[in-house]
Amino acid sequence: MGTSTMRATVYLDPELHKALRLKAIETTQSISKLVNDAIKESLAEDVEDIAAFAERAKEPLISYEVMIKRLKKDGRI
Numbered sequence: 001m002g003t004s005t006m007r008a009t010v011y012l013d014p015e016l017h018k019a020l021r022l023k024a025i026e027t028t029q030s031i032s033k034l035v036n037d038a039i040k041e042s043l044a045e046d047v048e049d050i051a052a053f054a055e056r057a058k059e060p061l062i063s064y065e066v067m068i069k070r071l072k073k074d075g076r077i
Helices: 014-027 031-055 064-073
Strands: none
Touching: 014 031
C-alpha cells in the first residue's frame, strides 16, 4: 500500500471475514492489503473489458440468428 491511505468501513459476511483472516495469516499479509489487491484486480478487469468494447465499437452489428449460423458453420456449437 502507498504511504497515503484512506480509512473505510466495510461490512463483510462473517464467513467471508473468517476466510479473509485465515488467508491473511497464511500469506503473512494484512487484511487491508488483501482487500486492496482484490479491488485493484477487479477494477483492472473492468478496464480491460471497457477497452475491448471500445476497440470493437465500430464493428458492424449482426443478428443473433446470423451469429448462431456462423458458430455452427465454424463447429463451435
